[in-house]
Each structure stands twice: as C-alpha cells, then as structure tokens.
Amino acid sequence: MHTFNRRRFLQAAGIASAAAALPRALGAATPARVVVVGGGFGGATVAKYLRLWGGGQVAVTLVEPNADHIACILSNLVLTGALSMDRISLGYNALKTNYGVAVIQARVTAINYGSGTGKGRVSLSNGRSLDYDHLVLSPGIDFIAPPDNPGAWDANVTPHAWQAGAQTLLLKKQLASMRDHDTFVMTVPKSPYRCPPGPYERACVVADYLKRKRLLFARVVVLDANAGIQAEPVAFGEAFNHIYKGMIEYIPDATVSSVISQTRSIITSAGSWSNVRVLNYIPNQRAAAIGPASSANRGWPLLNAQGFVPVDPLTYGVSGYPNIHVIGDACAVPATDGQAVPKSGHMANAEAKVCADAILRALNGQAPDTNIATSSACFSPITATTASWLSANFSYGNIYDAAGKVKGKGMQRVDLGEAPKISGDNYQDMFTWADGLFADSFI
Amino acid sequence: MSFKAIPLRLLLPFGLLLAATQGAHAAPPAGRLLAAQCAQCHGTSGNGPGFDEVAGKSASELRKDLLEMKRRPVEGIMDRQARGYTDAQIKLIADYLAAHTSGSTN
Numbered sequence: 001m002h003t004f005n006r007r008r009f010l011q012a013a014g015i016a017s018a019a020a021a022l023p024r025a026l027g028a029a030t031p032a033r034v035v036v037v038g039g040g041f042g043g044a045t046v047a048k049y050l051r052l053w054g055g056g057q058v059a060v061t062l063v064e065p066n067a068d069h070i071a072c073i074l075s076n077l078v079l080t081g082a083l084s085m086d087r088i089s090l091g092y093n094a095l096k097t098n099y100g101v102a103v104i105q106a107r108v109t110a111i112n113y114g115s116g117t118g119k120g121r122v123s124l125s126n127g128r129s130l131d132y133d134h135l136v137l138s139p140g141i142d143f144i145a146p147p148d149n150p151g152a153w154d155a156n157v158t159p160h161a162w163q164a165g166a167q168t169l170l171l172k173k174q175l176a177s178m179r180d181h182d183t184f185v186m187t188v189p190k191s192p193y194r195c196p197p198g199p200y201e202r203a204c205v206v207a208d209y210l211k212r213k214r215l216l217f218a219r220v221v222v223l224d225a226n227a228g229i230q231a232e233p234v235a236f237g238e239a240f241n242h243i244y245k246g247m248i249e250y251i252p253d254a255t256v257s258s259v260i261s262q263t264r265s266i267i268t269s270a271g272s273w274s275n276v277r278v279l280n281y282i283p284n285q286r287a288a289a290i291g292p293a294s295s296a297n298r299g300w301p302l303l304n305a306q307g308f309v310p311v312d313p314l315t316y317g318v319s320g321y322p323n324i325h326v327i328g329d330a331c332a333v334p335a336t337d338g339q340a341v342p343k344s345g346h347m348a349n350a351e352a353k354v355c356a357d358a359i360l361r362a363l364n365g366q367a368p369d370t371n372i373a374t375s376s377a378c379f380s381p382i383t384a385t386t387a388s389w390l391s392a393n394f395s396y397g398n399i400y401d402a403a404g405k406v407k408g409k410g411m412q413r414v415d416l417g418e419a420p421k422i423s424g425d426n427y428q429d430m431f432t433w434a435d436g437l438f439a440d441s442f443i
Numbered sequence: 444m445s446f447k448a449i450p451l452r453l454l455l456p457f458g459l460l461l462a463a464t465q466g467a468h469a470a471p472p473a474g475r476l477l478a479a480q481c482a483q484c485h486g487t488s489g490n491g492p493g494f495d496e497v498a499g500k501s502a503s504e505l506r507k508d509l510l511e512m513k514r515r516p517v518e519g520i521m522d523r524q525a526r527g528y529t530d531a532q533i534k535l536i537a538d539y540l541a542a543h544t545s546g547s548t549n
Contacts (some may be wrong), residue, residue, distance in 0.1 A: 033463050049479070052487070053471065346483055353479040357471060367471060371535075375527055377520055389520050393527020415526040420517060429494075429520075436484045436493025443487075 031059040032363050034130040035122050037108055037290070039064030041139035042328030042348035044095060045441045049356040051099040057363060061102040061130055062095065063122065070443070072195060073345050074434050076202050077165040077381060079172045080209040088164060090314075094443040104128070109154040110291060111135070113301055118322035134359050136316075137309075138328040138348065139288040141194050142298075144307070146283070148205050148258035148267070157261035158279040162194060174278045175206060180215045186264060187256060188224040189284045190439035192306065194343045196231035197390055199224075199282060204236070207244040208383045221276075223254035223268055225284070231342075232380060232418040235388035239422075243382065256281070287330035295388060308332035311397060313411050314368040315358040316351060325359070327351040333394075334410030337402040341394055341411050342376050349441050350374035372396045374411060379430035387426035389419040474539030477532055489544040494521075498544035505537035512513070 014350050036047045047062045066105065073089040078085055095101040107125035113135075114120030123129045143160065159168050161171040184206055188199040203222045210218040222240075229236050229250075240250045254270035259281050265274040266281060273279075286307025291299020301321045309326040311318060313333055316325040328348035333341040341347060351374060358368040376392045390411055392413065399410035419426055481489065481497055489498030497505065510533060513525035528536065 048487075052473075349483050350480060353476060353482075357476045357479075360471070364469070369471075370479065371532065372539060373477055373480055373528060373532065374482075375524060377484065377524060391520050391523035391527075393524065395527065395529075395532075415523060417517060417523045419520070432492075432494055433484060435493070438524055440482045440487050440493045 003222075009441045014044070031057055033131060034058050034060045034134045034136065035130050036060060036062045036138065036273040037064075037122065038138035038140060038328070039066070039069050039092060039103070040138060040328060040348065041069075041345035041437070041441045042139055042352050043136070044069065044090075044092070045349045045352035046136050046138065046327060046356050047095055047101045048099050048441070049113045050359065051101055052204075053356060054360045054363075057360065059102070060100075061104060062092065063104050063106055063108060063124065063130070064092070065105065065107045065125075067105060068092070069165040069296050070168070071345065071434075071438065072162070072164045072198070072417065073437065075161070075168050075379075076164065076198070076205045077166050078164070079161065079175060079202070080205050080384070081172070081176075082384065085165075085169070090438055090442045092442070093247065094442050095258075098443065103262060104130075108290065109298060110295075113321050113324055116320075116322065132323075134323045134325065134362070136186065136325045136327060136355060136359075137290055138326070138352070139290055139330055141285040141329050141341075141343075142288045142408060143283040144286055146256050146258045150258075150259070152261060152295060153259040153281070153283075154261040155281075158259065158281050160282045161280065162198075162282050162285075171278070171280060172361070178210065178213075178218055178277050181217045182215070183219045183221060184210075184278045184280065185221045185223065185264075185273050186280035187254070187268075187282050188222060188226060188230070189282050190225040190255075191230055192308070192332075192340055192343060193282075193285045195378075196342050196344075197236070197378065197380045200229060200232070200236040201382075202280070202378075203250075204239050204382050205247055205384075206246050211244075212384065216247075218247075219249060220244070221273065222248060222250045223256070223266070223270065224250065225251045225255055227252055232388050235380070235418055235422055239382050268362045279358065285329075286327075304332050306332070310334070313409065314354070314370060314372065315362070316355040317358075317368075323362075324357050327355050334399055334408060335394070336399045336410070336412055337407075339413040339416075341374065341413075342392060344378060345441070346378060346437055347374060347376040349437060350376070352441075370396055377433065379433050380428055381427060381430065382422045385423050386422050387419075387430045388422050389426055389429070391418070392416045416442055465491065472539060472543070474535035475543070477528070478536045478539040478543075481536065489540055495507055497540050502534075502537045502541035505540055509533045509537065 048195040069090045077083040094101045110123040159167045159170040161167040251391040254268040264279040289298035311331045329343040374394045379389045381387045394411035395414045397412045401407045485493045490496045
C-alpha cells in the first residue's frame with residue numbers, strides 16, 4: 001500500500017516520531033482539513049493557532065455542542081455573586097471572523113479513526129460528516145459515579161459545578177439559601193482532576209461569603225479524597241488554619257463510597273454526613289466520552305488506567321493512531337511520577353500551541369520540535385479582596401519514576417511554586433490574567 | 444467591565460504575526476513555539492490584553508529582564524515563570540519576540 005510504503009520510508013529516514021504523522025502529498029494545492037472537537041480552552045486555542053500560523057495551508061473546523069464556552073476560570077466568583085455569568089461567557093465569533101475557523105454547533109456521534117491511514121471521518125448530530133487529515137480532540141472531562149448505589153447520585157440535585165453554566169447557577173442558588181448553623185459539605189476528587197487548586201479555592205470563597213453574610217456559625221466541610229492539599233499548600237493551609245479557623249473543617253483521606261442526592265447525604269471512609277444544607281459533591285474525573293456511551297472505551301482509541309488518553313508529548317498524538325491528537329484535560333502527558341502536568345485552561349492553551357505547531361510541521365513533512373515548554377499559571381481568590389497564585393513549568397526531556405530512574409521522555413516539571421503571600425494585588429492581577437488567557441484562546 | 448468589551452487590539456498585530464507564517468516546506472521561525480507560551484498572559488502578539496507588554500522591546504532588553512527575574516528572589520509570578528526556561532530558551536524567546544512583534548503605539 002502506498003501510505004504504508006511512504007511511512008516505512010520516513011521511518012527509515014528517521015523522520016517519523018513515535019506517534020507517527022502521515023504527511024499528505026507535499027505541495028498539495030488544497031488546504032489540509034483539520035477537525036477540532038471541543039470548544040474549550042484547548043480546542044479554541046488549537047483552532048486559532050492553526051490558522052494564525054498555518055494560514056491557507058489548513059482549513060479548520062471546530063465542532064462544539066454549545067453556542068458559547070462558559071469558563072470554569074473565575075466561576076467560583078459567579079457562585080458568590082461577585083461576577084456575572086456574562087463575565088465568563090466566551091463566544092466563537094472572533095475565531096470565525098479573525099481567523100476563518102468554521103464553527104459547527106453539533107455533537108459528535110461517531111468517529112472513524114482511519115484504520116491507520118491517518119485519514120478518517122467524524123459524524124455529527126446534525127447529520128453531517130467531516131473528513132479530516134488531522135483530528136484534534138479536546139472534549140474535557142466526565143464524572144465517575146460513586147461506587148456504591150451510583151443511581152442515588154444526581155448532579156441536578158447536588159451540583160458539582162465543575163463544568164460552569166447551569167451547574168454554577170444551581171450551586172449559587174443553594175449557597176444563597178444557607179442560614180446560620182447550616183453546613184456546606186464539599187468534596188475534593190482523587191487526583192488527577194480538573195484545576196488542582198479549584199476545590200480549595202471554592203472552600204475559601206464560600207466561607208468568605210458566609211462570613212460576609214454574618215452567618216458566623218455556618219460551617220464548610222472539605223472532604224479530600226487525597227492525603228493532603230493538592231495545590232498551593234501554604235496559601236490554603238494559611239486559609240484553613242487561620243483565616244477561616246473554626247469555619248472550614250478540612251478532612252483528608254476521605255474516599256467517597258456513596259452519595260444520596262435526595263437527602264443531601266454522603267458516606268466516606270472518614271465519616272458520613274446527612275441532610276446537610278448544601279452538598280457540593282465534586283466526583284472523580286476521567287476523559288469525557290467521545291462517542292456513544294455504549295461504544296468501547298467510550299469512543300476513545302485507548303485509555304490509561306485512570307480513564308485519560310495517553311499522548312506523545314511532542315505532538316499530542318495517540319500511539320498507533322496517526323494524525324489523531326488529544327489535548328487539554330482529557331489527555332495524559334507522560335511526566336515524572338508525582339509531578340503530573342496539571343489539568344487547567346492555561347495548560348490546555350499551552351498544549352494546543354505545541355499540537356498546532358506539530359501538525360503544521362507534519363503537513364510539511366517535518367519532524368516535531370523537541371525544544372518545547374508548557375506552563376500553567378493561575379490566580380486563586382482566598383477572600384473577596386485577596387488572592388494567591390500558582391505557577392508550574394514543564395520542559396521536554398527525561399522523566400523519572402518514583403525511585404529516581406529514567407522511565408522515558410516526557411514533560412519534566414522544571415519549576416513549581418506559589419505566591420509568597422496572599423495579597424490584594426494578586427486579586428487585581430487575577431482579572432488581568434483571566435482576560436489575557438480568555439483573549440489568547442478565543443479572540 | 445464585560446470581557447466582551449475588550450477592544451479588538453489584535454487587528455494591527457494580527458498582520459504582523461501572519462507575516463511570520465511560513466510557506467509550505469519551510470520550518471517555523473526559531474523561538475516561535477517557545478514564545479507562544481508568553482501569549483497567555485501578554486497577548487497573542489505581545490501587546491495585551493494582559494500584563495506588561497512584551498512587544499516592541501529589543502531582544503537584549505527582553506533577555507536581560509527575563510534573566511534578572513529568573514535569578515532574583517521570588518516575589519511576583521514572572522519570577523517563577525522565568526525559572527521554567529533555560530538561558531538558551533530565554534534567548535530564543537527574546538530574539539523571536541523582538542523580531543516578530545512591535546509596540547501597540549505604532
């Protein structure tokens with residue numbers, strides 16, 4: 001077969017990477033077709049940068065079921081009423097008009113991964129189908145039901161508000177109903193999950209909201225499935241132990257076994273709570289389904305044990321599936337044990353740029369760049385006027401197992417740190433940061 | 444202060460970055476992918492919306508600033524972010540930004 005021979009030739013020439021890209025005929029007159037599934041920070045950024053850098057070489061179609069993306073970023077401030085939903089609603093018009101991205105509002109119903117040819121087809125809920133030369137999947141996360149009595153959990157009764165929108169508004173309404181001596185119980189999912197500092201930030205802004213309403217005997221219980229605070233341990237430790245002392249109760253190693261939404265009750269390895277005023281159960285997470293629930297692997301070519309899609313750190317390609325790329329929260333980037341690449345909007349934007357560059361190089365028959373870096377930076381409100389920040393940097397190179405032995409190549413964490421102090425300046429910077437990230441991804 | 448009210452300042456610099464788009468077969472300019480990591484907080488073309496503009500500065504000025512932030516005690520978030528890059532990567536970023544962006548006052 002023609003494509004097979006060409007791939008063999010490229011491998012012999014040392015051009016193809018581990019997750020090989022099959023180049024189109026060099027000098028092709030028609031633009032390469034790239035289909036992007038999912039219009040969050042990853043999908044929007046990859047669509048924008050493919051056109052920004054690739055120009056007429058690529059025709060980019062973004063498929064997204066919603067008319068706008070509601071950012072999780074800053075959504076904890078919508079819960080408390082500090083911001084409106086409009087502030088975190090991001091549309092797709094700029095991608096269309098500034099960059100010529102075609103945007104289709106539809107759901108994916110099936111994906112043909114191309115059986116190794118590197119060319120396949122995406123079928124949509126509106127009856128259309130799209131042929132692609134490269135496919136980028138950026139669908140975000142799904143939630144995993146509690147192991148015992150999973151049918152008793154209903155997110156429309158006990159919201160997670162870990163995808164912003166209707167869930168945010170429901171939790172906002174429930175929070176507003178709290179009276180003195182009431183309890184707000186929330187969970188922190190087992191890592192890896194979307195936005196490592198997010199749950200701790202939520203505990204802080206909820207406690208601050210209750211304090212400002214003078215509900216001084218209301219309580220926030222944080223049930224963490226992990227052994228300790230997963231991000232910004234100094235800032236959140238300060239918040240839990242001092243700023244909100246007596247108001248926030250932090251309980252680590254709390255593994256959830258069941259949730260009964262109708263009675264707002266939760267059973268965990270660290271105790272049970274019943275009939276609480278608000279139960280904000282944030283479930284464990286995995287890559288969002290990309291096909292029908294009945295399909296094998298929920299529609300994915302392959303998944304790791306935690307339910308995320310392993311990718312090549314240079315191309316975000318999937319091993320054995322040429323020209324299929326996965327970015328953002330759904331992917332699992334190879335990293336040193338205990339130093340995972342965080343799942344965040346900022347990181348999804350970073351990965352999108354690496355992926356866009358790799359796709360454009362592949363279309364020109366070039367090997368992916370190896371001098372690559374990704375980063376995440378974010379600000380976390382601690383009170384209504386102060387915030388902290390978190391910064392993490394990754395660089396391509398050797399990665400290590402828990403014993404310190406090289407286990408391969410991946411994104412090695414080269415720096416990690418949090419704000420030296422919680423401050424009002426950080427709170428102001430938070431909006432500058434969010435506006436920058438919103439614009440670089442969507443405008 | 445709606446996000447949607449942010450002026451579309453991209454229109455002018457958009458053309459500048461497009462100028463960096465390469466024709467078929469040519470490798471992207473050195474440093475472009477690394478420098479794209481600045482854009483989340485400094486704007487797609489380095490002049491916002493976001494923190495301090497990086498567009499319109501000379502390569503030597505950018506390099507000096509980044510190396511200083513990398514080596515001084517951590518106060519702001521850029522002092523951490525600068526630590527995420529080797530000196531050689533910082534040079535590539537500075538050279539790219541100086542060559543492919545210009546200040547918003549132009």
